[in-house]
Amino acid sequence: MKQTITAKDVAKLAGVSQSSVSRVYFEGARVSAKTREKVLAAAKELDYRPNEFARSLITNRTKIIGLVMKGIQNPFYPQVLKQFTMAFKQHGFSVLFVHTNNDELQSDDIETLLNYNVAGVVITDATMSLKVAETFKQNKIPLVFFNRKLENSDFYSVCCNNRTASQQIAKYLLSKGATELAYIAGNSNTSTSLEREKGFYEILEQNQVTFSKYSSDYTYEGGYQIANEMVDEKQLPSAIFVANDIMALGVIDAMREHALKIPEDLKIIGFDNIEMASWPAYQLTTWEQPIEKMVEATVEYLLNEINDYTGFAKTIEIEGVLIERKTT
Amino acid sequence: MKQTITAKDVAKLAGVSQSSVSRVYFEGARVSAKTREKVLAAAKELDYRPNEFARSLITNRTKIIGLVMKGIQNPFYPQVLKQFTMAFKQHGFSVLFVHTNNDELQSDDIETLLNYNVAGVVITDATMSLKVAETFKQNKIPLVFFNRKLENSDFYSVCCNNRTASQQIAKYLLSKGATELAYIAGNSNTSTSLEREKGFYEILEQNQVTFSKYSSDYTYEGGYQIANEMVDEKQLPSAIFVANDIMALGVIDAMREHALKIPEDLKIIGFDNIEMASWPAYQLTTWEQPIEKMVEATVEYLLNEINDYTGFAKTIEIEGVLIERKTT
DNA sequence: CTGAAAGCGCTTACAG
């Protein structure tokens, strides 16, 4: 059996009460400098560490954030995970990592979060049913959808400026002389893909430019496959806006296998600015998502809500920037 | 304030004692079918959920595994993270994700793990000092080094068969007619890079083949840079074994920029078999790490130790397999 | 500022 050092042990050694030991470790409690000193010395000697569970049991709050991810395959997300972990750590919060296989969170996915009474939740790359959403509301657990948003949502979400970004992408492509354009969508039920499509088309319609739409799934393989189908159709556009980078790389690889030159025969632009976009083999022009700022905004909201729950909803859109490389 | 539903509430509604409610949710406790039924019905009505913290407090064990990662940038690791999360979930364990920036775990990295009294720990892509290691031993927290091992370790570690794999890689390269070989090492203080180097050289020495060594850092940029330096030296080998895939991709891109043809002018082989290795742009020959089996072995050991702590140490090496593609 | 005491929501001997 592992012998746990408790506040009682420290109290005994320090010659103070257990309450005093507790006060030393509880932020905001008042203790005299002398008591603190004695306690800290004793604690150090015994290698004391306050039990988070006892703490949480009594305060009914935890220092754990649930982070739910689906698309960890996409190199965009490891970056996001890292940034979140570091940001939360800075504020004393730990990350409970939950992986879901479903586009829509299932109740067994959130079981863990509820059991551990997480202080807040970040949901990345997935949505949830209204019923599941209600569970969080009832438990007053603040929630942020990261890089995705619910329709008619009364939940907070943090995104890149998908729509206006795509408008600028359309304008950029037109300025490069593209005449027939195409959009390759990601998973059709995602707000990101929908918003990007919307912004893109708005500008094309304004300029009365022909365009077509193809559907894929935000994966490399998906991009690769749809590109092959496009080539088979024999009617290639002059420029393609691919809904995210990882798909765009698949498109590039497929097009090159058909001996198409990029950007000469075909211009391609992605979205995200993942690490590989800058690799010499690709040099993909893309739209950079400001991950750091997005994470910052998410953490700030969450921390505020944890501190004082209001449940207010809003969609925060953070401006990204066009990264021009060699595929356009 | 959020009103928490407790076992007491359920007990009242079900007309039984609180202990009986507890027994229904505690695996291994005996309850009559009738009691269980009443309790479950009441619990469902109230949406009751046992408080994990109260539970952990009393049992002094948790259902949380600490997963420490460093190299999340390397596409190999998101895969590992996903597999671990899924495997642990299957056994009722949740994952506390910790990110470290250091090759060697620092005490503030493990603070969280200790505070939450995690049931076990997986450390990926990092090592730790003997002092830190002792802390885990003292607290009888089982630990596995995943894809890395400590020198003179009395800790369990799970790896691919790095050394014998590299022997086979050497043989394979020789069989392909390579005459002057090179090894590009990853971080020099990692067991993986060291073992791969050792196995590779063993065969080359046996066959009295000339070889040279270059040092890099397991990143794409590192591979790209060292390849540029190699070209500047004007004495290229006929085949390079690169210690991992992501570096190998950097090497390929750099070599191609110098108009070198792969595999005609230069053969390249990697290690890991990350997703990108199979992309048409690369078609990298590599050694596949059997992630699934490695994860399985780790989880099995950890679960056994959690159940009955022995602290016994061993290095498990799991056989990978050569994946031949087009760079050799 | 400090200590004694109650209590967070559970598990687990102990009787019955």
Added chain:
DNA sequence: CTGAAAGCGCTTACAG
């Protein structure tokens, strides 16, 4: 099989 009661390691009014 079931209930009453003690106790896990803390926080937090309440007196002093």
